[in-house]
Amino acid sequence: MPELPEVETVRRGLALRLQGRVLTDVRQHRPDLRFPFPRDFARRLTGRRVMSLDRRAKYLLIRLDDGPEGPLVWLIHLGMSGTMVVHQGAPADPRGTHDHLVVQTDDGWTVTYNDVRRFGFMDLIREDEVETHPMLASLGPEPLGNEFNAAALSEALEGKITPIKAALLDQTVVAGLGNIYVCEALFRSGISPKRLAHTVAGRRAERLVPVIRDVLAEAIEAGGSSLRDFKASDGELGYFQHSFKVYGREGMACEGCDCDLARTGGIQRIVQSGRSTFYCPRRQR
DNA sequence: CACACAACCTGTCAGC
C-alpha cells in the first residue's frame, strides 16, 4: 500500500494529534504482525510522551520522551495494508476486525493501527539503534533529499543488468518508491521499465531524478494516494490516485497520446519480478 | 554477488 507519499501523509496526520501527547493506554491485540512485537511492547509505550514524528523512506519513527529505559523510538512500517486511523473519544467497541493496536492519548483521542494482511511491523528501539537497525541500515537515499541526485543514481545503477523498474523498487538504490510511483515516474520520464538499469545512468538519470521528486511531491501535496484499503491517518481518502497516468490503466490511452487505441492497445500491463508494470511501449523507450 | 521468485496473509473481483 503505502509508498513514501502515503507514509508522509500518515506522519503529518498523526503529528496533528500525537505531537506532545502522552500515551495513556496501549492495547495490543495479537502477539505479532509480520514479526513479533518486541517484548512488553504495550507496557513500554504506556505513559510515554510523543516528542516528534519523523519518516525515513516508508518507515515512521515516533520519538518518545525519557522513560525508565531512556528515550525510545517507536518504529512502524505499514506493510501493504496498514492504516493509522485517528478519532476523538474512546476506542470503538467492539473493535474492528483487524485493529491490532489501539492507543489512547491524554487529551482523549484514539489512534488505531489496522492491518488486514499483517505485512506491517513495529519495533521499539533506542535512538542509538536507529542507524544500525536491520530494516533501516541498508536503505538508500531519500528521494526528496539532497543526497539523491543524478550522479548518485547513476552510480547506484552502474553495472546493473536488472530492468530499471526492478532497480527503482530496490530500497538500497533509492528509499521510498513503490510499484505505483515507479510506474508513474518512468512514464513521465519516457523511460521503458524494461530498459536495463545501467543504461539509465547518465543523461537519463538526469531526466529521471527530477521526475521522481516531482511525482512524489505532487502525491504528498494531494494528501497521498489511496487504493481500496488505504486511509490517511485522519480517515479521509487521498486523491492522487485520480492523477495516475499509467498505473491501473491497462488498455486505456495514455495522456497526450494520439495513436489509434484499437491498433496499439493503449497502456500495457506486463509482469516484472512478479509485479505488475504499467507503461506505454510507444512513448517509453 | 546479483538477480528472480516464492512466501508471508487476507480480501476482493472476474469468470464459470
Add this chain to the structure above:
DNA sequence: TGCTGACAGGTTGTGT
C-alpha cells in the same frame, strides 16, 4: 449462489 484463480501499495529469504 458458490467455487476458483488472479491479483493487491512491501520486504525477506531461498535458490540459481
